[in-house]
Amino acid sequence: MKKNIKEWFLKRVPVDVENTSKVMSEIMLKEPIPSHMKHWYYALGAAPLILFIIQVVTGILLTFYYIPSTEMAFESVRYITEEVRMGFYIRGLHRWGSNLMVITIFLHMLRVFFTRGYRKPRELNWVLGVVILFVTLTLCFTGYSMVYNQLSYWAATVGTNMIKEIPLIGLPMLELLRGGTEVTGNTLTRFFNLHIGFLPTILLVLLALHIIMVRVHGVSKLEGREDDEKTYPFYPEHFYHTLIIGLFILSVLSALTVILPPGLGEAANPSVTPNHIKPEWYFYGIYSLLKFIPIKLGIYLITIFVLIGTFFPFIDDYLRTKLPKVKVHYIFGILSAVLFLFFTVFEMFSN
Amino acid sequence: MTDKDSLKTQKLIVGVFSVLFVVILMIIAGVEMKQSVSPSPIIEISGLNKRCVDCHTSKGIAVKAIDHWKQSMHAEQNISCIDCHTAEETDFDAFFCPESDIRVAKHPTPKDCAECHEKEVVEFTESKHAHQFWLIKNADRSVFEFPIGTRHGCEQCHSVSTMWPDGSVGECDACHAKHSFSKAVARQPETCGECHLGPDHPHIEIYLESKHGNIFRATEKDIDLNFKSDDHDQIPIDIPVCTTCHMDSDGQQPMTHNVSARLAWESQAPWSFRTVWEEEKLGDWKMKRGRMESVCKSCHSPDFVGVYLLTADLVNLQYNEMRRQFVYWTKKLTASGIISRLELDGKYYSDPVLNGWDEVPEDMMYKAWHHEGRRFRHGAIMMGADYTQWHGVWELQEDLGKMITWAAEKGDAEAKRWVDSNHPGKWIPFALYDIPGNAWGINSHINTTPFVYNNYPDYWERVYKNVEKAHKEGLLTDDQWELWLGRYNNKDHYLGTKYTEQNDSLYKHYQDLDKKDTEAFKKQAVELELPGESFWKY
Numbered sequence: 001m002k003k004n005i006k007e008w009f010l011k012r013v014p015v016d017v018e019n020t021s022k023v024m025s026e027i028m029l030k031e032p033i034p035s036h037m038k039h040w041y042y043a044l045g046a047a048p049l050i051l052f053i054i055q056v057v058t059g060i061l062l063t064f065y066y067i068p069s070t071e072m073a074f075e076s077v078r079y080i081t082e083e084v085r086m087g088f089y090i091r092g093l094h095r096w097g098s099n100l101m102v103i104t105i106f107l108h109m110l111r112v113f114f115t116r117g118y119r120k121p122r123e124l125n126w127v128l129g130v131v132i133l134f135v136t137l138t139l140c141f142t143g144y145s146m147v148y149n150q151l152s153y154w155a156a157t158v159g160t161n162m163i164k165e166i167p168l169i170g171l172p173m174l175e176l177l178r179g180g181t182e183v184t185g186n187t188l189t190r191f192f193n194l195h196i197g198f199l200p201t202i203l204l205v206l207l208a209l210h211i212i213m214v215r216v217h218g219v220s221k222l223e224g225r226e227d228d229e230k231t232y233p234f235y236p237e238h239f240y241h242t243l244i245i246g247l248f249i250l251s252v253l254s255a256l257t258v259i260l261p262p263g264l265g266e267a268a269n270p271s272v273t274p275n276h277i278k279p280e281w282y283f284y285g286i287y288s289l290l291k292f293i294p295i296k297l298g299i300y301l302i303t304i305f306v307l308i309g310t311f312f313p314f315i316d317d318y319l320r321t322k323l324p325k326v327k328v329h330y331i332f333g334i335l336s337a338v339l340f341l342f343f344t345v346f347e348m349f350s351n
Numbered sequence: 352m353t354d355k356d357s358l359k360t361q362k363l364i365v366g367v368f369s370v371l372f373v374v375i376l377m378i379i380a381g382v383e384m385k386q387s388v389s390p391s392p393i394i395e396i397s398g399l400n401k402r403c404v405d406c407h408t409s410k411g412i413a414v415k416a417i418d419h420w421k422q423s424m425h426a427e428q429n430i431s432c433i434d435c436h437t438a439e440e441t442d443f444d445a446f447f448c449p450e451s452d453i454r455v456a457k458h459p460t461p462k463d464c465a466e467c468h469e470k471e472v473v474e475f476t477e478s479k480h481a482h483q484f485w486l487i488k489n490a491d492r493s494v495f496e497f498p499i500g501t502r503h504g505c506e507q508c509h510s511v512s513t514m515w516p517d518g519s520v521g522e523c524d525a526c527h528a529k530h531s532f533s534k535a536v537a538r539q540p541e542t543c544g545e546c547h548l549g550p551d552h553p554h555i556e557i558y559l560e561s562k563h564g565n566i567f568r569a570t571e572k573d574i575d576l577n578f579k580s581d582d583h584d585q586i587p588i589d590i591p592v593c594t595t596c597h598m599d600s601d602g603q604q605p606m607t608h609n610v611s612a613r614l615a616w617e618s619q620a621p622w623s624f625r626t627v628w629e630e631e632k633l634g635d636w637k638m639k640r641g642r643m644e645s646v647c648k649s650c651h652s653p654d655f656v657g658v659y660l661l662t663a664d665l666v667n668l669q670y671n672e673m674r675r676q677f678v679y680w681t682k683k684l685t686a687s688g689i690i691s692r693l694e695l696d697g698k699y700y701s702d703p704v705l706n707g708w709d710e711v712p713e714d715m716m717y718k719a720w721h722h723e724g725r726r727f728r729h730g731a732i733m734m735g736a737d738y739t740q741w742h743g744v745w746e747l748q749e750d751l752g753k754m755i756t757w758a759a760e761k762g763d764a765e766a767k768r769w770v771d772s773n774h775p776g777k778w779i780p781f782a783l784y785d786i787p788g789n790a791w792g793i794n795s796h797i798n799t800t801p802f803v804y805n806n807y808p809d810y811w812e813r814v815y816k817n818v819e820k821a822h823k824e825g826l827l828t829d830d831q832w833e834l835w836l837g838r839y840n841n842k843d844h845y846l847g848t849k850y851t852e853q854n855d856s857l858y859k860h861y862q863d864l865d866k867k868d869t870e871a872f873k874k875q876a877v878e879l880e881l882p883g884e885s886f887w888k889y
Contacts, residue, residue: 263388
C-alpha cells in the first residue's frame with residue numbers, strides 16, 4: 001500500500017529521491033561544524049531564525065482579528081488583548097518575539113564581528129546580515145505603529161519624519177510611505193501591507209540567501225585555527241543544540257508574555273501631541289543622539305556609521321594590510337557596542 | 352600575543368558583550384513593556400518650578416505635596432508650582448517665599464483654577480455647593496455652638512462655599528484633593544462622605560446601605576474611577592458612585608460640576624419644596640428630574656424608575672404634613688408662653704420653627720427637621736431603607752409624641768386629650784399620601800394588615816384628594832399623576848389583595864411556623880422562673 005502511494009506520487013513528481021536525499025543529507029545533516037560552536041554563545045545564529053518562524057505563525061494568527069483602519073486598529077488590538085481567547089498570549093509572543101529577535105540578531109552580530117567571522121571570503125554574507133538587521137528593524141517599526149495608540153502613532157510620525165531629511169527624494173518618499181503629508185489611515189494600510197506582505201517576504205528571501213551562503217562557505221572556524229580546529233557534523237549534536245535553543249526561546253517568550261504582557265495605552269489621537277514622544281527601545285540610541293546634535297548632522301553621521309558598519313569586512317581587510325598590529329575590529333566593535341549601550345541606557349533614564 | 356591568548360581575548364570580549372547586551376537590553380525591553388501596560392507619566396521640571404521643587408525637597412517641606420503633584424495630570428501637562436501659585440503684588444494671599452525672592456500665592460482659589468477650568472468653576476459657582484445658605488438662613492448658631500466649636504466643624508465642610516477676597520467662590524480641592532487633583536479621588540464615595548455623613552445627612556451611610564453601595568464595595572477592585580465621563584457615550588462603570596447620578600455624563604447629557612442640576616427637591620430644607628435654584632440656567636425642577644431619570648434609566652426600567660421616584664416624592668410631601676404638626680405645637684406653645692425664644696436687647700437668637708435648643712419642644716422641632724426629617728426624605732430617595740424607616744419616620748413619630756406629651760405635662764388641654772386618648776388614629780394627626788403597592792413587587796398579604804386600610808373605608812378617597820391636590824399644585828408631574836392613577840385604578844393588583852386568597856394556604860404555613868416560634872420563646876424565656884432569690888423586692 002505504502003509502496004503504491006510512493007510510486008503513484010513519484011510518477012507525478014519525477015524526482016530522483018535517492019540522489020536528492022543523499023545530497024540533502026550532505027548539505028543539511030553532515031555539514032561540518034567547528035568545535036567552538038559547542039559553546040552556547042557562539043551558537044546564536046539560529047535564534048533569530050527560530051524567532052522569525054514564531055513571528056510568522058503568531059503574526060498570521062493576529063491578522064485573523066487585526067483591522068488596519070483608523071477607527072478599528074486600536075479597538076481590534078484591544079479586542080485581541082482583552083477578549084479573544086489566548087489573544088493576549090499570541091500578541092505577547094509576537095511583541096516579545098520582535099524584541100528578542102532584535103536582541104538575538106545583536107548577539108549574533110557581536111559574535112560574528114568579534115570573531116571576524118565576516119573575513120574573506122564571507123564579506124558579502126556580513127553585508128546581507130546587516131540588511132537583515134535593517135529589514136527586521138523596519139518590521140518592528142511598522143508593527144509597533146500598527147497598534148495605533150498615542151505612543152505608537154507619534155513614534156510613527158516622528159520616525160517617518162526622519163525620511164524627509166534625505167536629500168532630493170526625502171519628501172516624495174515620505175509622502176509615498178505615509179500616503180499623504182500626515183500619518184493617517186493611508187499610512188496604516190501601507191504599514192500593514194509592508195508588515196505582513198512585502199517585508200516578511202524580503203526577509204524570508206534574505207534569510208534563505210544568508211543560510212545558503214553559510215552552507216556554501218561552511219561555518220567559519222576561529223581565526224588562526226582554520227587548519228587545526230576540529231569539526232563535528234551538524235546532525236545530531238548541533239541540530240539538538242538548535243532545538244534546545246528554540247525550546248528555550250519559546251519558554252522565555254511565554255514567561256515574559258505572562259509576567260510582562262504588552263499593554264494597550266491610549267488610543268491614538270492625531271490632534272493631541274503628547275509631551276513626550278519616544279520610539280521603541282532599539283531606536284533609543286539614535287533618538288538620544290539626535291537630541292544632542294542637529295538632526296541633519298545626526299542623520300548624516302548615522303548614515304556614515306551604517307555604511308562603515310555594513311562594509312566593515314572590506315575596510316577591516318584594507319586596514320589590516322596598512323596597520324597589521326592594530327586590532328581595528330576590536331576598537332570599532334567595542335566603541336560601537338559601548339556607545340550603543342550608553343545612549344540606549346541614557347535615553348531610558350532621561351525619561 | 353599568541354594565538355591561544357588571542358582566542359582567549361576574543362572569547363572574553365564576545366562573552367562580556369553578549370552578557371551585557373542580554374542583561375541591559377532585556378531590562379530595558381522589560382521596563383518598556385511594563386510601561387506599555389500602565390504608562391507612568393513623564394514629569395519634566397524646569398526653570399522656576401525646579402527651584403521650588405529642589406528647595407522644598409532638600410528642606411523636607413511639603414515634599415509629599417510634590418509627590419502628589421507628580422501623580423497629577425497637571426504634572427503630565429507640565430503645569431507646575433508657579434502656574435497655580437502665581438501672585439500679583441496686591442493679591443490677598445501674596446507673600447515672598449522666605450528662602451527666595453519669589454512671590455507666591457499662598458492659597459490658589461477657584462479664580463486661579465478658572466484660568467484653565469472655567470466651565471467647571473462656573474458650573475460649581477451656580478451650584479448649591481457654592482450657596483451661603485448656612486450663613487443666611489440660620490439663627491446665630493454661635494449661641495449654641497461657640498466659634499471655636501465650629502472652626503473645625505461646620506466651617507471645615509462649608510469651606511466648599513468659601514467666598515474669597517478675590518471674589519471667587521468655592522474650594523475645588525474639597526473634592527479634588529490637592530495636589531494630585533485626582534478624578535478618581537473626587538469620584539470615590541468617601542470623598543462626598545467627608546461631609547455628607549452623620550445624623551443630619553447620612554448620605555454615605557445611605558449609599559453604603561443601598562444596593563448601589565453594596566455592589567460598589569463588592570466590585571470596587573475592578574472599578575477604575577479615573578475617567579473623563581464626557582469621553583464616553585455611556586457610563587463607563589457598571590455601578591454608580593455618587594458622581595454618576597449627580598454629576599457624570601450618562602451619554603445623554605454632559606458631565607456637570609453643578610450638583611444641583613439634577614435635584615428636583617430641596618429636601619434638606621425645613622420644608623420639602625420643589626427646586627427653583629438657578630431655574631433660568633438649569634430649567635425647572637421637572638427638567639432637573641428629567642436629567643436624574645435619564646441616569647437612572649441607564650440601568651433601571653422606566654417603570655421602576657417612575658414608581659420609585661414617585662414614592663420618594665410622596666415621602667417628601669408626607670414629611671411636610673408631619674412637620675406641620677411640629678410647627679403647630681411649637682408655635683402654640685410659644686404663643687401661650689409655655690416655651691420662649693432666646694432674646695437679648697430685643698433681638699431674638701432662636702426661632703420656634705427652626706431651632707431653639709433650651710426647651711424640649713424646640714429640640715424635638717430641630718431634630719424633626721435637621722436630623723430625622725432629612726433622613727426620612729433622603730433615605731427614601733437614595734434607597735436607604737433603614738434611614739427612611741428607623742432613623743427616619745420612626746424617630747419623627749417618636750419626637751412628635753414626646754413633644755405633645757411634654758405639652759400635656761405643662762398643662763395644654765389639647766395635648767392632654769391626645770395623651771389620654773387610646774384611639775390608634777392619634778398617631779396620624781395629619782393628612783396622608785400613599786401609593787398602592789411599591790416598586791419592589793406584588794406582595795399578596797402585606798396590605799391586609801394596616802389599621803388605616805381596615806378602619807377607614809374612604810381611605811383611598813382621602814389619599815386620592817391629597818395626591819390630586821399635589822399634582823394640581825404642580826408638585827407632581829402629569830406623568831406621575833397618570834402613573835399614580837394607573838395604580839389607584841388597579842389597586843387590588845398592586846396592593847396584592849387580589850391574590851390574598853390564593854396565597855392563604857402559603858400564609859397559613861408561615862403562621863403555623865410562627866406559632867411554634869411563639870411557643871418556643873414562651874417556654875424558653877417568658878415562663879422561665881429561676882429558683883435563686885433576687886436582690887430587691889418591689
